[in-house]
Amino acid sequence: MKANVTMKALSVAVLGLAGFAFAGSSMAACPAGPTTAEGGAWSAKAETDGTFAVTTGGALTTECRGSSTILATAGSLASATVRDDTPTNEARYRAQFYINADALTGFTGLQGAQVLQVQSAAAGASSSRQMLRATILPGGASGKQIRFFLSNNVAPSYRTLGAPIDLAAGWNRVQIDLVTGASGSVKIWVNNGTEASPTQTIPSTGSVDNSSWVGVDRTFMGLSAPTSEYVTAQATRAVGFDEFDSRRQTFIN
Template structure:
């Protein structure tokens, strides 16, 4: 089994499942039709929502994906990659640059990553959401919302350290299974290296087998809160170096 599923660097030019900083040029757009590597993109009204590729990238790459939303709670601006088959052991990593976002109010939040599921269960068609949420004094933090098999069917945890200004590295490891076999581990701005360190946080006993497995990856901005819509319309967020694997820690 190949442990590397998809590397979409350079915002995300792909070649045989891999892209790196040595590749020559940025694509016209993020999807395969534009020369990129993502299956599809979604940019929903208002017309000021935007999804573009810009230079330079965030990780010594040629370019990055830049997403911004118009002033609507139904706006979205993201790309999606459909996996060939659902994954029950799923690691992912991406870079997110929040430097252009002004300070967050207490109710500012927006989704930056989703893992759509093979099955819809208990009213949800996804296994995981990763969101930007408010920290103290205008800071931004990262929150993980994993589907789980009891209660409201959502188990959430916010990382209790503010994101750094500018670029942040997010990595996660989602296991899909019954009872304690379902688990999420995550790392936020882990030290450089490819040996797995102690995780920044985890959510155990997800009991998430009903959702089948991770069917796709979605990267960009969607599901803004009313406060985010009001306070951050047209403010850009950058993304780069998306990587997904089955078993091995990604690191950097």
């Protein structure tokens, strides 16, 4: 269900850990679910008033995709995510995933939900483990945008916001390059394969201090923390996720 590629040492080449389906698997059938216990490759899943299932027909050439759905009974703490525990206090973390939000129709107003969370091994200055998150929200030519929030040590918000980035119809490729420490930052590429020209950098100039978060320890992908407006309008509609890939340094082509 996932291809997770993590460098074992900063000075060596990327070593692949083969997963299922999120990176072009040619297997004929999808696993029963996303976790290793279900035949997938994710460490765990979190389903609270939501479901994260495996269905046929992924992005590009993949056989299967992740299908994340928030239920009509959901509250603000709802989640339908998968978790990757491969990182270990990573000072630098690159990750890529594909997202398809075409099922979200009439996506307007205050509707929104998280689609990615990158967490530290320990809570930072805000007393939360969350170092970086991405939220899908209404806007742009296709009616959908993605917005990133980078944590920092400065009260009261403890975060630096990026501007919303337009998503296209269909599958969208999203890649991040997160640097932690006293000179923290994140670069973001959306449907953009040119490493030298990221779609957005947070902060736009300089850096932020996010050293209290230690380093990247785990990542969640899928829908979580929906607004009440999202639940009212978009409950039971599935958002697709596919081709997750994570590394320490090299750009993901």
